[in-house]
Amino acid sequence: MPERALFKAKKKAQIENPPLSEATALVDPKTGLDLVVAWSIVGTFVILMSGVIYALESILMPVTLAIVVGMVLGVAADRLSRFGLPPVLGGLVFGVIFVVLVFFLVNALIEPVSMLTAKAPALIEDSIQRFLPFFERFEWVRRAINGADEKAVSDMVMANAGAMLGIVATGLTPAFVQTLIFLAALGLFLLGRTHLRKTIILAFATHERRLTAIRVMNATENAVGFYFSTASLIYISLGTVTAVIAFAGGLSGAILWGLFAFVSSFIPYLGVTAMTIALTCAGLMTHDSMIMAVLPAICFFLLHLVMENLVTPAILGHRLEINPFLIFIAIIFWTWMWGAVGAMLAMPLALIGLTIFNEVRTRPPERQLPG
Incomplete structure (x- = not known):
């Protein structure tokens, strides 16, 4: 009898005071205010990250482009490893080929772009003369043209053409610096790609998460390379x-x-x-x-x-x-x-x-x- 009474007392105590896990399970998961706060934090983080990405354009843009190109070249280098070529060496070979192709492409475009730049004012004036008869078929365009001096419009466009070309020339220096950042980031990424993968994988503590990291990186590289x-x-x-x-x-x-x-x-x-x-x-x-x-x-x-x-x-x-x-x-x-x-x-x-x-x-x- 005492044992039965003791068992009933323990059972009653467990019902009145459940264990921590059971008590936690009985609590409502989230209230509406908690969800609003959580999503507000996520939205604030996204806005702040967007501002950082926009502010660091001159650095993040060439580095991101180098990573994407490096992923594609890395997949191609892994394919060459089947023939006995180390992935690092294969990545560097593809990187050099890519840079040489880009150099020849830019070199092929320099002359026609220079000619187009030199002839830009004349082309703009000729374009205006060619397009005006076509647009004059519309009544509202004809009224706008009659209210303005055609010669003055052409002179204004030609006068501002030099300023527009100056703006383009001003942007060449940052573009040159970003090109150097891209080339340096691409070379270093191809050199340390294998070591970087190992570092990311070993950063996870459990075996399951490491397998997930391997699966994510392989799937990402294969998808980008295949595309x-x-x-x-x-x-x-x-x-x-x-x-x-x-x-x-x-x-x-x-x-x-x-x-x-x-x-x-x-x-x-x-x-x-x-x-x-x-x-x-x-x-x-x-x-x-x-x-x-x-x-x-x-x-x-x-x-x-x-x-x-x-x-x-x-x-x-x-x-x-x-x-x-x-x-x-x-x-x-x-x-x-x-x-x-x-x-x-x-x-x-x-x-x-x-x-x-x-x-x-x-x-x-x-x-x-x-x-």
């Missing part, structure tokens, strides 16, 4: 066909048009828009016939439409499928942050973020069929 290698082949074909279109359409510098088409294709939406407008303007300045003037731009737009909606999805499949709205938001954000380079980095950065999210999120257990 750039496949997209480069597709866009090289696009640039080649664009050069043929420009040559057949009577536009000067057909090879340059192909290069511009290749580079601009890495900027979703904005690249094809800029190329279409540029081809239209070049056609209007070259041909008197409106049909011949817009024909190269129409052919390029249709070609890009087929490549992006049929060829690219057929090759990439659903492996790298990202919501177009998210891509558009990423382009707007990174263009506002880092300009044209940010627009080029928007797609790979969005791809990296999506890959990390897919790898670290908790997956529900697979359902087993009965029987």
Whole structure:
């Protein structure tokens, strides 16, 4: 009897005073105010980080570009390791090849860009003379033109052309410094890539988290490498066909048009828009016939439409499928942050973020069929 009474007393005490874990489980997880505070902290952190990223553009932009390019070259170096070449040496070889190709590309663009800069005032005046008859068909444009002196407008544009070129020249010095930062960061990243991976993996204490880190890094490098290698082949074909279109359409510098088409294709939406407008303007300045003037731009737009909606999805499949709205938001954000380079980095950065999210999120257990 005493033992039974003691058992009842212990049971009653456990019910009235549950253990800490059980008591914690009975408490409401979060109130509405707690959730508001938590999300406010997250929002404040995002705003502060955006300010830091914007303020440190001159440093973070070339370093980020070097990391993305280094990831792609690192994946290619790992493929060469199957033939006995060390990954570090292979990465340096690909890095040197990449820098040499960029050097030759810039060297090929210096002469035509210099000629375009020298002829900019004359081209602007000629463009005004060519476009005014077309815009005068609209009543509101004709009224605006009648209220202004056409000669004064042309003189004002030509007078400000030198100032605009001066602004461009002023930005060359920071661009040169950022290029040096990019080259240094790329070389050091390729040299210490393997050691950096080991350091990140060993920074986690548990075996499970280390495996997660390995899986995330491998998935990220494979996704970025697969995207750039496949997209480069597709866009090289696009640039080649664009050069043929420009040559057949009577536009000067057909090879340059192909290069511009290749580079601009890495900027979703904005690249094809800029190329279409540029081809239209070049056609209007070259041909008197409106049909011949817009024909190269129409052919390029249709070609890009087929490549992006049929060829690219057929090759990439659903492996790298990202919501177009998210891509558009990423382009707007990174263009506002880092300009044209940010627009080029928007797609790979969005791809990296999506890959990390897919790898670290908790997956529900697979359902087993009965029987």
